[in-house]
Amino acid sequence: MKPIFTIFSFFLCVSFLSAQNTIKLHIFYTNDLRGGIGWQKATFMNPDFPPELGGGASTAAIINKIRRQARLNGEEVLLLDGGDFIFGPTPLGEDSKGRAIVEYMNHVGYDAAVPGINDFNLGREDLTALGRQAHFPLLAANVIDSASLKTAEPFTPYTIIEKNGLRIGLFGIVSKAAEQNEDPQRIRGLRFLSEVQAAQKTVEQLKEQNADIIIALAHLGLPYDSEEGYDVLREQEAQNIFKDSYVNTMELARSVAGIDLIVSGHIPRGYQEPWEDPVNHTICVQNYAGGGNLGLITLNIDKSTKTVTGYDLPSVDGSLLLLSLDEFWPEESTANLIRSLEEQYEPGFDEMIGETVQSLNRNLQGESRLSNLMCDAMLESTGADFAFNNYVSMRADIPIGPITPRDLSSVFPFGNEIVVIKMEGKLLYDLMEGSIAGYNNGFAIGGGRIISNKGLPDGKRILSFKIGGKPLDPHQTYRVATSAYLAKGNYGLTKLAFLPDDVFEYTGIKVRKAVEEFVRKHSPLNIAVEGRWPK
Template structure:
């Protein structure tokens, strides 16, 4: 009797397990953020500066996604691909020469199902969104962006796949309203993120969506634990933000989001951050196309919940797109090559060669610091040049220099500006660059000697320009970046000058560097004693 009862219970258990397994659907969720038009082959110098492995970009990502789409056709699983903003770039020839259309064509080919525009996307596309939205085979989502005339952005989209109703909405940072390119956002209104997101999630619930996914161009923080402790302290003091949120804050304040795919911060998360209260799973990739975000969600259709998730790699929700592991899909590789050819945007084209490593430095002079300022001088014919050390973001080893090398090294699209100032003001600016623990600026066209042991304001002990001592009364033409010319980086006096003292070129600092390399290759940039610390 007991044996029969045990057998019956065992059969019932297995039957329940089988039925439960039938109700669980696998969702292969792929995601990108902050691509900045990096879709082609590139070298991973962040892994090994001297012998960087090759990354296959969109072609390697296609290899991965295609394989799971083929499996899904057989198994009935679901495959999703989304982007969380900043897929365009101010520094990309592919974007500049195509008006952004090349990236939309690429995303169509990849099979993106939705994307949220990012802050830089607005800086680039601005008044061309109607054209880009019309070209896109997927919706551009932004629930907190309004426009009086026809809005190219939808607040949300609903995707029906394999019996699941998946609601997706987009939200971007309200900081976009403060971009310098104000003409690009004319006619748009950017609403506070929190009420717009809550309203949209409520609508998706009313639509009986099984799963709700947020595409949030708000950014997960660099240190999740530290920022969450601050968030808990805000809760304790009953301080509630409604705008200028991070992705962490959105996940914390808005109940009902199952998965949040974040963009804007270039900090990848190997494991998702899960809000302890709302249990929203938050993912974020690294930037510039080096990785593909990938996670497998197990969704229980009966209980309408994600019961577990797993990775396609051993320990991370991000796949590093090395060509050794994910051989580029030939069809997509050819498509990307054709886009770069049509729009004259080959990032691997060689500008010239360097006979010594172009090393940057955050103090004094270095080969790359000197090259940058010499290029600024040559492009403008100025008497003197200076720029922030932070303008340079990576070194370039001995050998060929490609366009992509320079774009990576100088990622900012700061305009090259000439400002007419007196020798007295120039010396004051140099003094400001060595206040406290600051180590100065990169310079060209002269020599600066400073003594950090002296008090602030009296540390610059010698300045020569063109081999002659600085004349305090003389007017000098000084080349710098638009960022510093606006008074940033401690150069406050420049912000008070009238427009008549500025000459705006049509070049960026990066353009000037590229031109210099072409003219003077092969390069052998030396340290010539232009910046001296006593």
């Protein structure tokens, strides 16, 4: 952040300038926390000398002070979350089955949250247990029980909070993409309804119950680029294309009138400046992922009409506060809580498990030492003949020297499960051939070698394909390891979605865990770039 007067001086200034006929509603928001409540290093700012961020304890320090000031000034505060708060690069959320994260959220006083797509990976039973543990409602207006056709436990479609004479309606919307879970058993008995239709119905219900202000927690995602996203929206309207399912937050804001504010999640792209729909005037906010920032927007609400007349932001940079230890020292009781949770669920997370004699860097366009490590680990853990995964599944590099589980969690934050698929060589050939069409650059591979020429016509780009040193046999059945995400037919692998269930072997092994075991076994690592798929 640029040098600014502190968030606390901002608050005092806004309060002083507030007109007597205006209610100030300070809304803090997070999204895509992904278990990121502990201290962390801001490698995205400076990979060599990253500044330290205080995480959830710094969040608590800010919120507690603002709450105290708000009580003195007759103003109000909400703390909301836009989903995907459990699973992430640390085991804190996953290994505690979300309990550690909800304990933290209870401690700092969240008012409401919406479940995110990845939160459903916990499974319905454990999500229900979290709902009972939470001191705040989990809102999901479009998630119903397929048998009763009522809102599925532990969710509630909406809630109304009364503050300072205002009736504030809050509701949650989850992307229908959640129904594409890599393990269908996790969402068994759940139906995900149209986001637009559910939102329209819920807004009407809230208005019938005299809600003055309506806020949606929408795990749908604002586009990475607001201008490009809005251009797409306008082009859809020009062609009379009006979606009611699989929409993003921008599309929801345009399709459903009557929402004052949307707290968005799902896309890890923070918006310093809120995006406001020019038709319905819905204000949309979204934070970065991982818990390194805290979002804040202050709504100015006219006391007589109880309508939003504008908003204030806490910084000259915008609405997102970087939780730097230099600026926001952690609140002690929250820091102690997080430390105790980490000791319970993250033993050995920072212990050395191996080392590498070279830096292991990513290459989003082709083979790298890191991609070879990943694919070799997938092969070794499953005994498969061939392995492939996408390049973007790796989210960080590993520097030369010691390797810890925390390092690997930064590289593989989502812990995708390895699935082994029995398929004939012809299908494997077609999948790899299709992966280099257009602007695509194929996959990271292990157990074989491919030579291709993208300049050739469709179906003829692969010139040579060998597995285990032998030419690919189109009629032979191979055991092919990949991620559960790709096994469902994503990333252009549509043919996999039509295979019978009995060809899929769900190993229960996470990619990250396979790599960890490989590092332990083969350290010190001396991974080479071998020309597995020269581009």
